[in-house]
Amino acid sequence: MGYIIAMAGKGGTGKTTLAALIARIIKEKKLGSVLAVDADPNNNLAEALGIESKETAGQIIDEVAAHPEKIPSGMPKDRFIEYQLQTAISEGDGIDLLTMGRPEGPGCYCYVNNVLRNIVGKLIKEYDYIIIDNEAGLEHLSRRTTRRADALVVVSDATPVGLKAAARITGLVSDLDIEARKKFLIINRSAEDFAEEKARAIRLDYLGNLAYDAQLERVSLNGYSLSGLKDDAPVLSTLRRIGERIWQRN
Template sequence: MNLASSLGIENPPKPLTDFKDLIQERAGAEGGAFIYNPKVDDIAGKYGVIGPDGVRMLVMGTVDKGGSGCMCPASAFLRALLRHLMLKEKSAVILDMEAGIEHLGRGTTRGMDLMIVVVEPGARSLETAERIKKLSSEIGVKHIAAVINKGGAGKVNDRLEELGIPVLGEIPFDQQLMKADLEKRAPIDEGGEAVNAIIKIKEKLMETVEEVRKENEQSKK
């Protein structure tokens, strides 16, 4: 919910699911049917909000309340948009999913080059990471890595290594992150020990992405 402020975006975009008329126009059909492959190639440009670093943010949206009716047209619309962004756009696409495994069960993350799991130093979090690794492989996500939040004290790293999940780095517990969150500021602008760790994680991430890119190119030959 606070991703926009984390990116330094003061006025976040409305969730796409709020644009009922647009979804009905693009994905709806008579008699309660829906169009499985609606037009979506103009959505990012029209409805995305650009942050201070040139990152364009879109909010997909979700069901607001129980009994709100069939989500089939909206689901078809969002699925088509994700497919377009990941497979046809040349830009890098980062999906910030809700915590848990629901998006894996729905196949929303199918086609991703790399999935990053945020793991906290606890047994339940490690169990979830193990579950995510299994479900990811079942929908064709070949590469998975972890970022440890609030530090790992060594044991978390060892367990992730046993699970075959490489660690990109650790974010230490830092009061500056809490301050940035309360003030709705981007953590990168607040500074602190955690931000230095995040910068190192980014560098490791870019190395991993490049390795994945080369592997993908090799598999196409």
């Protein structure tokens, strides 16, 4: 059964960046197959990973809705969509990617969400690690991808406002009935290691802080694929050290 890592946090804190870096470290450590899922409708995980994205799951659902005549006779619509969705997975070098997107067309959202949840549910069984990059709100995580995560990684900046948002997210996780076995906090873009107690107060397990990394910013400004980041980039070295419990399966 796949081990699910889900990213959460306020806008711009570094969720996508960390999702891509965690995927890279799991690959580098040869821990198993990795599926990265971009569940943010403003998807940019593909760029961060340097993987060419295919059609999004949302686009495929729209196409099937617009052209029902393409469904082979005798095949249930769901089966056909599931089959089409298999083609939406980009196969990268050691990391595969599924971009969820957002269906634009009319139709019942419950239905669309169920289809997406089903396909994600199946994929979870086919990979060793599933890393889900979420949008700032967490609604999609429960409605469209999965209600369960082995490791929820909340990313925050060091400000009181940022930490308040992290606390709100932790609350949301229980409100949405998301079952997160381990819940971690990483403080990003801060040189100071200060949040241990603050994390405890919001019932997150504090992993540590990642300092601002000029190399990371340069790579990201130059087109955003983090494969351009050197193996010894400070942000990677620190994440390898403090992130151990994120990818540890127990």
